Amino acid sequence: MSRKNRKPDELRKIEIIPDFQGVPSGVTLVSFGNTKVLTSVGMDNFVPPYLRGTGTGWLNAEYSIMPYATVPRNRREREKISGRTQEIQRLIGRSLRCVTDLGAFGEKTVKVDCDVLQADGGTRTAAITGAFTALYIFFKRCQKDRKIFTFPLTGHIAAVSCGIVEGEALLDLNYEEDYMASCDMNIVGDGKNFAEIQSSGEEKLFTGAQFGKLTELASAALGDIIAIQNRAIKSAL
Template structure:
């Protein structure tokens, strides 16, 4: 029997976040830990992008591509997670890919495709937001490798992209929802932003009620503060 965890944090206090190198054969590879949530993020470089990408008159690709895959490992949850794709995983990996593409200039990496794989080792809430934050670091590492190998001439990275969850619990805005907070949330929201403070994605749902404009503003403000902290960690790691 799994012992019930009681979250003891201030409303806008984030869980401890760690980004660590993790040795794999991929060009970029890190383990991101957000509290008890752990996600292995790798980025693999390929010089054969999708054929549907635009080409010039001579058949040369004029853009590159960044995509993502997301998977929860069987032991990531108390009840074994069945292997294989599902609708939730498909939706999440599309979200991750969109967020990562917002961080790069695809025209500066023609003919190169980078696939970011996010494998959840342990899930305790916020796996999709941890995946975005960690995958950007792996992506930056892979781009650095590709430039050293001469596959990319100019750095296509515009700046970091990071994400965090936020919600309303018992009428109070709370930042960085772990599982215990998430299941109690009246409102659940995931926010991804770029380095300029622009929103890449906002996914908000009234799980057990509705929310006001004031509560929405409060959640976005809290999310922005959390994302700024995550970006400082990202920048420190890649340097």
């Protein structure tokens, strides 16, 4: 597939705006092209029952798509969330816990909210990228305010999508490209190490060589995304 405005290994324009809202103390608006996700971080003074008395905290994530993030209008999930939403929430939570020392903030629960304001492919990877940035800022401010004494993050992650479209490996798929992909992949990591790799074929098998090419594309891009995260973090702190 020949892209009109981007090379196969080129990211969309990425922007991370910290402190998009005044409350809570960790919030970012992240844009991957036309995909825009608001990520917010807060902390509650309790943990799930099975963690009480352990001295260990917890981190979980919630994900939602605003009604007019898509056309036609997306219905709000008021009573029961879909399987897709549950899957994405678990992915975000797992990815962030992978680089978080849950014992560093005691028996508290860190809540990460990811709200998709505009969807054009790659919403889950944008959410992870923005959520990590917001989480970093949140923990640094908690440490400064002496709400915690040890910085809990043990690593740095970002996320990006990629896929095989008409036989070609493409990075950072928009909605149209994702719809046409015979294989799509979401990769979370730091460019050298991975927190998670999700890959699936769509009505067609994909080869080991294609898997390797996609992993290579994403790994190279993660370093660029992390540089953007770091600039946003620096501007906020």
